[in-house]
Amino acid sequence: DIVMTQSPDSLAVSPGERATINCKSSQSILYNSENRNYLAWYQQKPGQPPKLLFYWASTRESGVPDRFSGSGSGTDFTLTISSLQAEDVAVYYCQQYYDILWTFGQGTRVEIK
Amino acid sequence: EVQLVQSGAEVKKPGESLKISCKTSGYTFTNYWIGWVRQMPGKGLEFMGVIYLRDSDTRYSPSSQGQVTISADKSISTVYLQWSSLKASDTAIYYCARRQGGNYPGGLDVWGQGTTVTVSS
Numbered sequence: 001d002i003v004m005t006q007s008p009d010s011l012a013v014s015p016g017e018r019a020t021i022n023c024k025s026s027q028s029i030l031y032n033s034e035n036r037n038y039l040a041w042y043q044q045k046p047g048q049p050p051k052l053l054f055y056w057a058s059t060r061e062s063g064v065p066d067r068f069s070g071s072g073s074g075t076d077f078t079l080t081i082s083s084l085q086a087e088d089v090a091v092y093y094c095q096q097y098y099d100i101l102w103t104f105g106q107g108t109r110v111e112i113k
Numbered sequence: 114e115v116q117l118v119q120s121g122a123e124v125k126k127p128g129e130s131l132k133i134s135c136k137t138s139g140y141t142f143t144n145y146w147i148g149w150v151r152q153m154p155g156k157g158l159e160f161m162g163v164i165y166l167r168d169s170d171t172r173y174s175p176s177s178q179g180q181v182t183i184s185a186d187k188s189i190s191t192v193y194l195q196w197s198s199l200k201a202s203d204t205a206i207y208y209c210a211r212r213q214g215g216n217y218p219g220g221l222d223v224w225g226q227g228t229t230v231t232v233s234s
Contacts, residue, residue, distance in 0.1 A: 001175065040220030042158075049208050049227055050150075050158065055219035093158055097212070097220065100163065100172050102148065107157040 002026055002096050006105035012113040019081040021108045023094035028074045031098065038098035041070055041079045044107075045090045053092075054079070086112060115139035117147075117209050117225035124231045125199050132195035133228045135209030142190040143167045146212040148221065149183060149194045153205045163212070164192060199232045206230075 003026040013019045029038045037057035042050035052061045054070035057077055067082045081088055089112055094105040120134040135147065148163040162173040162183045171183050185192045192209055207228045210221035 034217065036217065038219075042221070044158075049210075049224035050221070051224070052220045052222050055213065055222075056217075059219075061220075061222065091157075095158075095160075095220065097218075101174055102160040102163070104150075104158040104160060 001101060002029065002099050002103050004094055004096055004103050004105040006092075006094060006108050008108060009106070010109040010111065012111045013081075013084045014113045015086065016083050017113075019084050019088070019110055021079040021092050021094075021110070023072075023077040023079070023105050025075045025077075025096055025098075029096045029098035030074050037073050037077070038096055039070075039072075039077050040095045040097065042093045042095065043088075043090045044093065050093065081110070084110070084112070115211075115223050117211060117223055119207075119209060119225040119228045122229040122231070124233070127199060127201055127232055127234055129199050129232075130195070130197050131199055131230065132193050133207060133230070135192045135194075135225050137190045137192070137211070140211075140214075142187060145214050146218065147185070147192045148210050148212065149181075149192075150208045150210060150221075151205045152208065152227075158208075161194070161207075166192075199230075201232050201234075203230060204232050 005024045007022045039057040041054040044050040058070040069080045091107045118136045143166045149161040151159045161177040164171045182195045209225040211223040213219040213222045
C-alpha cells in the first residue's frame with residue numbers, strides 16, 4: 001500500500017491568516033511519462049460527504065475558491081488556504097490514486113482561532 | 114445533473130447480511146470507476162474497493178478483501194456493497210464516489226450522501 005501521512009493533525013488559524021496542510025506519500029506518486037502527480041485533496045464538513053478540491057495535485061475543481069491552492073510533486077504535497085474564512089472550517093484529506101488501491105491521509109482538522 | 118443516491122440507513126444485528134446500493138444518474142454509467150469509502154464514527158476516510166463499470170473489474174483494499182463484495186447492475190446503473198455476516202466493527206458511514214472520467218481519470222468528483230450502517234446486538 002501507498003501510505004499517505006498528513007501533518008499537522010489539526011490546526012487553528014485566525015480569520016484571514018494562512019493555513020498550510022502537508023501530505024507525504026510513502027513512494028513517489030508522480031507518473032513520469034505523463035508528468036502528473038496522482039494526488040487529490042478533499043474537504044469534509046460535519047455531516048457532509050467529502051468534496052473534491054484539487055486533482056493532479058494542483059488542478060482546482062470547478063467552483064473552488066482561489067484562496068485554496070495545491071502544490072508539490074513526487075512525495076511531498078501542500079494544500080494552502082491563503083486567507084482562512086469561517087466557512088473553511090472542515091477536515092481536509094489528501095488521497096493518492098497512483099495505485100488503483102487508493103489511500104487517504106488521516107485528515108487534518110482546520111479550526112478558527 | 115450527475116447524482117449518486119445511496120440507500121437509507123440500516124440497523125442490523127451481528128451475523129446478519131446486508132446489501133446497500135448507490136444509484137447513479139446523469140452520465141454514462143459504464144465509462145467510470147465507482148469506489149466505496151468507509152468512515153467509522155469520528156474517524157477518517159478509508160478506501161474499501163472499486164469497480165470499473167465497463168468490464169466489472171473489481172479491486173479490494175487488503176482490509177476489505179474477503180469481508181465485502183462490490184457488484185453492479187448495469188441495467189439500472191446501480192452499484193452495490195454487501196456483507197454476508199456483519200460485525201459490530203462494520204458500524205460506519207459508507208460512501209460511494211465516482212472517479213473522474215476521460216483519458217486521465219483523476220480524483221473522486223461526485224459522492225453519494227452516505228449510508229449509515231449500525232450493527233448492534
